Amino acid sequence: MNKCLYLIFAFLRERKSRTVLTTVATAAAVSMVIWVTSSYEALHQTYDEYANLALGRYELAIAPISGEPTDFVPPEAIDPLRNDPAVRALDPMWAGRIAVLDLQDQPLPGEQPARGRDSGSGSHSPLPSLMFLATDAPEPPFELAGGQWITAETAADPQATPRIAVRADVARRRGIKIGDRLTLELPRPNAAGETTLTVQVGGLVNAPTLHGAGSSALPMLTPSSGQAFLPAHLVERITGEPFRISLLAVGVDPEADINKFRFSWAPRLSDHAVPLQFQQAFEIEEALDQASAAQNVRLQSYAATGVAMLVAMLVIYCSLSMGVTERIRQYAILRAVALTRSQVGLLIVVEGLALGTLGLLAGIALGWGLLKFVESTSTSLLYHGVGFGPSSLILSTLAAIGGALLASVVPAYHATRVKPVDAMTPRQALTEAAKIAPPSFVAGLILLAIGPLLTFAFPPGERWTWLAMAVSFACTAIGFVVLAPSAVVAVDRLLGPLLARSFGIEPKLLASQVTNNIWRTVGAAVSMAFGLGLFVGIQVWGFTMLQAFVPGDWTPDAIAMIKPGLPPEQVDQVASLPDVDGSRCLPLVVEQPRLVDDLTGSAERPSVIRQDNVILVGLDPAGAFAGPQPLLELDWVAGNPDEAVAQMQQGHACIVPDHFLAETGLKLGDTLAVDPPRNAGHTVKYTIAGAVKLPGWHWQTKLTGLRPRTHRAAALIFADYKSIASDFDLPLASHVWFAYAADTADEQAIEASITGLLDANAGDRADEVSAKVVSIDSIRDRLFNGARRWLWMISVLPLVTLLIACIGVLNVIVASVRARRWEFGVLRSIGFTRGELARAILAEGLMIALVAGVLSVGFGILSGWCGAGLAQYVSFFGGLHPPMVIPWAPIVGGVILVGVLGVLTAAWPAISIGRSRPMGLLESGRDFV
Numbered sequence: 001m002n003k004c005l006y007l008i009f010a011f012l013r014e015r016k017s018r019t020v021l022t023t024v025a026t027a028a029a030v031s032m033v034i035w036v037t038s039s040y041e042a043l044h045q046t047y048d049e050y051a052n053l054a055l056g057r058y059e060l061a062i063a064p065i066s067g068e069p070t071d072f073v074p075p076e077a078i079d080p081l082r083n084d085p086a087v088r089a090l091d092p093m094w095a096g097r098i099a100v101l102d103l104q105d106q107p108l109p110g111e112q113p114a115r116g117r118d119s120g121s122g123s124h125s126p127l128p129s130l131m132f133l134a135t136d137a138p139e140p141p142f143e144l145a146g147g148q149w150i151t152a153e154t155a156a157d158p159q160a161t162p163r164i165a166v167r168a169d170v171a172r173r174r175g176i177k178i179g180d181r182l183t184l185e186l187p188r189p190n191a192a193g194e195t196t197l198t199v200q201v202g203g204l205v206n207a208p209t210l211h212g213a214g215s216s217a218l219p220m221l222t223p224s225s226g227q228a229f230l231p232a233h234l235v236e237r238i239t240g241e242p243f244r245i246s247l248l249a250v251g252v253d254p255e256a257d258i259n260k261f262r263f264s265w266a267p268r269l270s271d272h273a274v275p276l277q278f279q280q281a282f283e284i285e286e287a288l289d290q291a292s293a294a295q296n297v298r299l300q301s302y303a304a305t306g307v308a309m310l311v312a313m314l315v316i317y318c319s320l321s322m323g324v325t326e327r328i329r330q331y332a333i334l335r336a337v338a339l340t341r342s343q344v345g346l347l348i349v350v351e352g353l354a355l356g357t358l359g360l361l362a363g364i365a366l367g368w369g370l371l372k373f374v375e376s377t378s379t380s381l382l383y384h385g386v387g388f389g390p391s392s393l394i395l396s397t398l399a400a401i402g403g404a405l406l407a408s409v410v411p412a413y414h415a416t417r418v419k420p421v422d423a424m425t426p427r428q429a430l431t432e433a434a435k436i437a438p439p440s441f442v443a444g445l446i447l448l449a450i451g452p453l454l455t456f457a458f459p460p461g462e463r464w465t466w467l468a469m470a471v472s473f474a475c476t477a478i479g480f481v482v483l484a485p486s487a488v489v490a491v492d493r494l495l496g497p498l499l500a501r502s503f504g505i506e507p508k509l510l511a512s513q514v515t516n517n518i519w520r521t522v523g524a525a526v527s528m529a530f531g532l533g534l535f536v537g538i539q540v541w542g543f544t545m546l547q548a549f550v551p552g553d554w555t556p557d558a559i560a561m562i563k564p565g566l567p568p569e570q571v572d573q574v575a576s577l578p579d580v581d582g583s584r585c586l587p588l589v590v591e592q593p594r595l596v597d598d599l600t601g602s603a604e605r606p607s608v609i610r611q612d613n614v615i616l617v618g619l620d621p622a623g624a625f626a627g628p629q630p631l632l633e634l635d636w637v638a639g640n641p642d643e644a645v646a647q648m649q650q651g652h653a654c655i656v657p658d659h660f661l662a663e664t665g666l667k668l669g670d671t672l673a674v675d676p677p678r679n680a681g682h683t684v685k686y687t688i689a690g691a692v693k694l695p696g697w698h699w700q701t702k703l704t705g706l707r708p709r710t711h712r713a714a715a716l717i718f719a720d721y722k723s724i725a726s727d728f729d730l731p732l733a734s735h736v737w738f739a740y741a742a743d744t745a746d747e748q749a750i751e752a753s754i755t756g757l758l759d760a761n762a763g764d765r766a767d768e769v770s771a772k773v774v775s776i777d778s779i780r781d782r783l784f785n786g787a788r789r790w791l792w793m794i795s796v797l798p799l800v801t802l803l804i805a806c807i808g809v810l811n812v813i814v815a816s817v818r819a820r821r822w823e824f825g826v827l828r829s830i831g832f833t834r835g836e837l838a839r840a841i842l843a844e845g846l847m848i849a850l851v852a853g854v855l856s857v858g859f860g861i862l863s864g865w866c867g868a869g870l871a872q873y874v875s876f877f878g879g880l881h882p883p884m885v886i887p888w889a890p891i892v893g894g895v896i897l898v899g900v901l902g903v904l905t906a907a908w909p910a911i912s913i914g915r916s917r918p919m920g921l922l923e924s925g926r927d928f929v
Contacts, residue, residue: 007334008351011323018319018811019355025315025807026359026403027366030396032307032800034367037392054208054224055249056141058089059258062248063221065275065710073245074272081250086261089251091137094235094243095221099129099185101196130170133226134235134243140165140205141223141249147178147203150231163202165229171204178204190240197238205229221247248276267594271677275709307534307801312403314527315808316355320348320411321523322815331418341416348412349405356404360397367396436518441486447479451862455869462605465873472866480529480859484522484851488514491851499846503839509832510840514847517816521848524812528852528902529859531802532894535795536860537867542791543887544868548880550783551696551776554634556584557740558747558775560754561705565732568721570761577753579745580738584631587733589618589725592709593674596683599664600714608698609659609879611714614674615706616686618724619737621648625655625718631737632718637661638668639690647689648720654686657694659880660715676728677709684727686719695882699783704774705735747773802898810905813845817909824913825921834914841910842903849902853895861886 012019055061062081064071073092082090140149145168166176176182184197207224235243252258262278269276324331331344339347451472454460460468492515500507514521560574568587575585592615600610624631625641634641637658647653654672661667671685697716701707706716724730736754751773758769817824824837865884872878913921 005350007347008354011351012354015323017814018322019358021807021811021814022315022319022355023358023362025804025811026312026356026400027362028804028807029307029309029311029315029403029801030360030363030400031367031370032797032804033396033399034364034392035370036797037395038367038371054222056207056223057139057251058091058141058223058249059252060250060262060278061222062250062269062276062278063246065270065277071274073248073276074274075245077269077272077276078245078248080268081248081265084261084265086253086256087250088253089137089249091135091141091249092232092243092245093137093223093226093247093249094134094232095225095246096132096235096239097129098132098238101183101185130166130227131225132164132228132230133223133247134230134232135249136232137249140203140229142205142207145204145206147201149203150229161198161200162231162234164199165203165205166201167207167227168204169207170227171201176201178202184238186238186240188240190237192237194237197234199230199234223247223249270709277710307530307797309399309403309406310530311527311801311804311808312356312359312400313407314523314530314805315407315811316352316359316404317407317410318520318523318527318808318812319355320352320408321414322520322812323351324348324411324415331415335418344418345412345416348415349408352404352408352411353401356400359404360400363396363400364393367392437486437489440482440484444479444483444486447475447482448862450475450479451866455866460870460873462873465870469867469870469874472870473863476859476863476866480533480855481522481526483858484526484529484855485518487851487854488518488521488525491847491854495850496847499843503843505836505840505843506832509827509836510843510847513816513840513844514851520812520816521851524809524848525851525855527805527808528802528849528898529855531798531800531805532852532856532898533859533863534798534801535894536857536891537864538795538798538860539791539887539890540861540864540884541867541871542787542864543885544864544882545871545875545877546783546787546882547695547885548882549696549699549877551700551779552693554632554692554694555696555700555776556631556737557745557777558738558750558773559588559700559704560736560738560751561772561774562734562736562754562758563770565734566736566758566761567731568733570757571733571736573757574736574738574754577750579741579750581741584623584629585736585738586619586623586631587721588735588737589721589728589730589732590706590708590734591616591677591724591728591730592707592713593676593684593728595714596673596675599666599672600660601663602714606712607875607879608712608877609663609714611712613710613713614660614672614715614717615701615713616654616674616724616728617706617716617718618721618730619718621645621718621720631739634692634694637691637693641690644690647687648718651720651723652684652686653689654717654719655690655692656688656717657697657715658691660717661688661691663714663879678729686717686723695880699779700776703779703782708734747775799897802901806901806905809845809848809902810908812848813841813906813909816844817841817913821913821916821921824916825918825923828918828921838910838914841913842906845902845904845906845910846899847902849898852902853898856898857891857895860891 062073062077064073078090078092081087135150138151144165147165148163150163150165161181164182171177178201180201182199182201184199186195186197189195207226232243235241252261266278269278335341335344454468454472492512496510497507500510503510566574566587571585571587574580575582592613594613598612600612602610602612619631622645625634626645630641634655638661639655644653644655648655656666656672664672666672666688668688668690671687673683673685676682676684694716701713701716702711707713751771754771754773755769758771827837828834868882868884872881
């Protein structure tokens with residue numbers, strides 16, 4: 001063992017630059033694991049603690065499903081809940097932002113002014129607006145940090161200055177203390193003619209907060225959303241409107257079953273005119289995770305570990321493989337005089353572990369330094385700090401040491417095949433490409449065929465989907481690695497002459513340079529292809545999955561949301577507007593009832609289309625589906641428009657999306673039964689008259705108010721206007737769906753005109769009407785912009801992997817150039833210029849990058865396509881089976897990036913050869929590889 005350690009130290013010291021580059025690349029991979037694991041775990045810990053404290057002394061909160069500030073909890077929802085024996089506390093709260101004009105420092109009676117501040121001076125410090133919660137709760141939702149709560153006894157004295165309570169962290173950040181007076185700006189003069197209101201800080205509340213993010217970080221309203229608290233009776237004085245309930249804070253008896261309580265009340269809450277929903281700690285944490293892109297913290301950590309392990313394996317493999325190739329004679333002599341075959345193999349394995357250990361130690365230092373830097377600059381977000389915990393240590397060790405062990409297998413095997421007689425045989429630069437390429441091509445194609453066969457020809461059931469996904473991905477990855485020698489030969493023969501002419505060098509100078517040492521080239525190309533392949537796969541998978549949610553051409557140009565509604569006979573006034581196509585303009589009535597039977601299996605595994613409710617849209621069948629230019633230009637999968645319209649005109653017939661038939665097993669002529677929300681127990685049935693493709697109906701309904709009850713639905717279903725209006729008691733049209741009269745239609749002008757029509761018909765209730773026009777183009781733009789941001793965010797890790805892999809490629813090119821120094825000296829001596837040799841090395845780097853580009857594009861497209869196909873069976877957003885989409889812009893950009901990196905990687909060796917003198921190159925001696 002001592003002999004092995006001595007030899008390993010000598011080998012590492014012999015190639016210092018190679019050892020350094022390998023260590024740096026492995027360290028970068030390890031630090032990537034530490035960064036992802038530690039940073040996201042710290043963020044997740046922050047969210048977890050906040051979610052557990054956000055409700056304070058309450059167990060549940062009830063708020064409108066829509067989340068819109070204009071929607072409030074109906075007062076009739078309070079008494080039934082309060083009478084439930086499981087409810088120990090029920091406190092209504094109003095939420096709203098109020099502007100704060102200035103801060104006046106005044107002590108409470110009997111208190112001393114704070115040091116360093118002028119008592120009574122009115123220091124007039126401008127403050128931003130604060131999110132106020134108004135409540136008559138007898139106890140504060142969180143513990144007091146000082147002072148008194150806004151009790152009814154204190155707040156009821158009309159002669160006293162109204163008292164409020166401020167969140168302690170807000171008070172610290174904005175310099176507020178107990179006794180200070182805040183001047184609030186009223187949005188409009190109240191009944192007494194006041195335009196401002198002075199309040200006094202009577203207490204500080206220790207409510208939790210997401211530091212640096214404020215209440216806006218939480219996409220749902222909770223007691224912790226309030227930055228300040230005031231008595232309920234002040235709301236009308238401040239806003240000029242009566243107290244309305246934004247939130248119900250619910251305390252549940254500890255002896256009660258909270259899950260049973262939730263599920264017994266959920267249907268009744270959703271049946272109110274403003275549908276309501278429960279919020280619990282785990283839902284708050286889930287909302288935070290989704291809003292901050294930290295939903296899959298552990299999965300991202302494991303993915304980063306796997307990526308880092310493969311990068312470390314490829315980089316160390318290249319280093320060990322080059323060492324074995326260069327030291328064939330040395331191993332042969334060692335076999336003859338000192339070492340056994342197993343000791344030679346152990347020598348390679350320990351050398352790989354030494355490189356992995358060096359990379360691990362350097363990576364830990366680098367990762368820790370990065371984390372401490374982030375901690376010092378971003379304490380407002382990661383206020384728990386960042387640390388190098390056991391999971392980070394385990395995963396980073398697994399990445400470095402596991403990668404080193406895997407990387408040493410093949411080089412160790414080759415080293416053990418060396419015979420003592422090989423020391424007497426002169427080494428020759430013989431290429432194996434001719435005999436390797438054909439069988440690797442056939443074997444690679446066979447492996448690549450497995451993924452599409454498992455995905456599309458023999459699709460697995462839900463139980464076996466994850467196994468099929470793992471097998472498909474593994475076979476695809478291995479298949480492209482097996483294909484790599486064929487790709488090297490193809491690029492060398494097809495693109496080599498073209499690159500030689502482009503770089504202005506003799507084609508023979510570039511011929512066979514990447515195939516002479518094919519395994520070295522394969523290792524370098526696969527290293528680069530891994531990161532780019534993941535990037536391409538993410539892009540193809542993401543945009544393919546996205547395609548199912550992009551509203552298709554079937555939908556009209558815009559939809560108008562109308563409150564409180566419009567009689568259907570008055571829609572003609574909307575159709576007569578100049579920018580509206582009067583022949584393609586229809587009123588809609590909309591309801592979202594629950595299915596009587598769980599046809600989609602939502603209880604077993606809910607998904608975006610496996611829900612217990614549907615959206616029913618009532619409209620005129622003839623105008624919507626018949627004629628040469630119907631409102632909805634649909635692709636019919638089952639049935640035809642003429643027969644479907646005839647059935648719908650007779651009443652209680654409907655048209656469903658094709659995926660609904662696939663999920664439920666229903667067919668044309670079958671019926672589906674729904675439970676009207678306003679008339680529970682009175683079942684309504686509709687006969688399926690047709691099935692159509694409705695790509696993108698989810699976002700169409702999400703952003704246009706077509707989901708009035710809850711945020712998910714199994715399908716968008718069309719029926720005739722009269723049946724829906726009668727069955728669900730909908731006398732007014734809530735929406736108008738229309739096409740533009742011209743491409744230059746003014747959306748804002750249409751919205752203003754519809755608002756004017758509503759105002760003219762509203763009379764004294766003009767302040768209650770509203771109209772909003774949502775165009776299909778705005779929905780598509782919002783969807784694409786959000787998807788691009790999200791896809792680029794998760795593409796950062798593969799691109800970082802690509803940059804790390806370039807260090808391994810640099811190692812390969814440096815070794816290749818070193819092995820040919822004598823050859824370069826001969827070429828310089830017979831007339832080749834230093835510029836020609838430098839350009840040849842740059843072209844060689846570009847050829848390796850092109851091999852990587854071919855492999856990565858093929859791998860990314862195939863894996864993304866199969867991944868999107870298999871995701872239909874397990875993903876929450878699956879079940880829609882969209883066509884494959886190849887986003888060429890980011891893919892071409894990625895290939896160009898790889899090419900640039902290939903040339904830049906070769907720049908250092910090229911400059912080194914260009915600066916060397918011919919005699920110095922010849923004196924290096926001929927180095928056989």
